[in-house]
Amino acid sequence: MWPAMITFEHVTKRYPDGTVAVEDLDLVCPTGQITVFVGPSGCGKTTSLRMINRLLEPTEGRILVDGNDVRERDASVLRRDMGYVIQQAGLFPHRTVLDNVATVPMLLGVSRKEARRSAAEQLERVGLVPELGKRYPYQLSGGQQQRVGVARALAADPPIMLMDEPFSAVDPVVRGDLQREFLRLQDDIGKTIVFVTHDVDEAVKLGDQIAVFATGGHLVQVDTPERLLAAPANEFVADFLGGDRGIRRLTFLASDRVGLDESDVVDSTVAPGLLEALGDAGRDWALLVGADRHAVGWVPTSGVPAAAAARPVERTFNPAADSLRVALDSALLSPAGRAVAVDDDGRVLGTAAHADILRAVTDEVARSQRVEAAS
Amino acid sequence: MNILSGIFDWLTSADNWSGAGGIPQRMLEHLTYSVVALALAAVIALPLGLWIGHTGRLAFLVVNLSNAARALPTVGVLILAVALVGIGFTPVLLALVALAVPPILVNTYEGVRSVDPTVPAAAKGMGMRGPQILLRAEVPVALPAILLGLRTAAVQTISTATIAALVSLGGLGRFVFDGLARSEYDQVAGGAVLVAALAIAAEGLFTLLMITLVSPGVRRRST
Known part of the structure; x- marks a missing residue:
């Protein structure tokens, strides 16, 4: 694979009737990263995407891939080097799933046998079983069709992927799965991806870099998701990001500095006096763990520490991997109001109260501001 | 019952199945007119x-012209053509082609037009060129409509090729018109039965083509 950086230089798209879809766009989509174009409808995000593979041509300015103007190459040949995924998948109804995926390699002159072999690999890569390859698109669910769409775009191993609202047409649960798997896949393949969405949550979740467009085709801000949430460039961006901006920022703050307490972690051999002492200290609940130190549930300090009486632990957080958002959620879902920290193997490390987590939030925000000021 | 047994006798009489003007020859003529016209x-x-x-151009004009052409009486076209070019195969062909073009044209156009627009859009975005998009993406999906147009045209052409006899040509129409002239109604009805049998055979042929040529993914039936 070769590096592929996409550069917009003063790109304007104006239609004959005078409508300006994109105005003087300057933007770099770095190699191997996901750049998300987000904005309300009519903001020029899809128009910008479609100018990269020449489905549309700029009125002014130019678009470079690795320093070369895209208009130097034949449009059809150029497109075969760029994976393209659209909202409704656009699968060919008359071709089997396998032959759909084999489309671009066959356009590039690869033999049918070879194209089908690599197509089968791509299906596996997007989490579809090989048997599905023999089916026709109408026999697949919406989510499966989208996966085939992604596999088809990946089939010729293009350095660039252009994705136009690829997950918008499926239900939220399936969308969540597709997003998670997409990120896992990108870890693997490291393509230069341009991803268009109108869903700001999706942008924050998937983007290494987010480009926010406003109506009229203006690029308002380009930043990492974290910086975007922390410091929106103006009121438009702030409004567009929505009300929970502060809470959503927690997603980008690490939970490894949350102070943990082990005193309320007990097993079934606990001395009754210890539970009493916990109760006296104002702790109504203790966390019961098994012999392997996996959480069994919350038990009242006023009773016996029996598994049968335990209230379940609905969510835990891993300080080494999870954000403060997960930690806070864990605390809010617990009857004791305390989050349960676990290690990579699910063994309980300790518990933390709301207050401990909020203290960590204050520290992390201050730290990230110091980092920002220093940079 | 008399008519039925009369037709049966006519169809099974050995004399009618041999020589010049026999059923095989007339049937071959009839098929030739129909196939050439189709x-x-x-x-x-x-x-x-x-x-x-594919392009969406001229659609309004062509669809309206086709619908107007459907309203033309074929016999009228035939007589007009005879007046213009004289007796022969040409005026018959003109009349039959004028009859067969509209259903093929309109069904083909409608079939391609009604392909889910995301299909050609994805094809283009993947790097297919115009003719590839048409032949590899649009035609296979539009094929049921295209075959339906051909089938309709074939059945109409076969039924109508009877009129070749009006201008002194052969075909199964000879039995019908000669029978009428001589008041031999068994022959009239027998000829009509043969025309109907050919039309039904054409239906069957196109149904077979539909099953073998159209992808199961488009027919939405498992193979």
Whole structure:
């Protein structure tokens, strides 16, 4: 694979009737990263995407891939080097799933046998079983069709992927799965991806870099998701990001500095006096763990520490991997109001109260501001 | 019962199945007129319908002209053509082609036009060129409609090729018109039965083509 950086230089798209879809766009989509174009409808995000593979041509300015103007190459040949995924998948109804995926390699002159072999690999890569390859698109669910769409775009191993609202047409649960798997896949393949969405949550979740467009085709801000949430460039961006901006920022703050307490972690051999002492200290609940130190549930300090009486632990957080958002959620879902920290193997490390987590939030925000000021 | 047994006798009489003017010869003539007319109509209407469906250009004009052409009485066209070019195969062919073009043209156009627009859009975005998009993406999906147009045209052409006899040509129409002239109604009805049998055979042929040529993914039936 070769590096592929996409550069917009003063790109304007104006239609004959005078409508300006994109105005003087300057933007770099770095190699191997996901750049998300987000904005309300009519903001020029899809128009910008479609100018990269020449489905549309700029009125002014130019678009470079690795320093070369895209208009130097034949449009059809150029497109075969760029994976393209659209909202409704656009699968060919008359071709089997396998032959759909084999489309671009066959356009590039690869033999049918070879194209089908690599197509089968791509299906596996997007989490579809090989048997599905023999089916026709109408026999697949919406989510499966989208996966085939992604596999088809990946089939010729293009350095660039252009994705136009690829997950918008499926239900939220399936969308969540597709997003998670997409990120896992990108870890693997490291393509230069341009991803268009109108869903700001999706942008924050998937983007290494987010480009926010406003109506009229203006690029308002380009930043990492974290910086975007922390410091929106103006009121438009702030409004567009929505009300929970502060809470959503927690997603980008690490939970490894949350102070943990082990005193309320007990097993079934606990001395009754210890539970009493916990109760006296104002702790109504203790966390019961098994012999392997996996959480069994919350038990009242006023009773016996029996598994049968335990209230379940609905969510835990891993300080080494999870954000403060997960930690806070864990605390809010617990009857004791305390989050349960676990290690990579699910063994309980300790518990933390709301207050401990909020203290960590204050520290992390201050730290990230110091980092920002220093940079 | 008399008529039925009369037809049966006529159809099974050995004399009618041999020699010049026998059933095999008339049937061959009839098929020749029909196949030539259908082929000519397809050569005109298929490319035009595909092009209009693919580009969306001239659609309004062509659809309206086709519908107007459907209203033309074929016998009228035949007589007009005879007046213009004289007696022979040409005026018959003109009349039959004029009859066969509209269903092929309109069905082909509608078939291509009604392909889910995301299919050609994805094809283009993947790097297919115009003719590849048409032949590899649009035609296979539009094929049921295209075959339906051809089938309708074939059945109409076979039924109507009877009129060749009106201008002194052969075909199964000879039995019908000669029978009428001589008041031999068994022959009239027998000829009509043969025309109907050919039309039904054409239906069957196109149904078979539909099953073998159209992808199971488009027919939405498992193989």
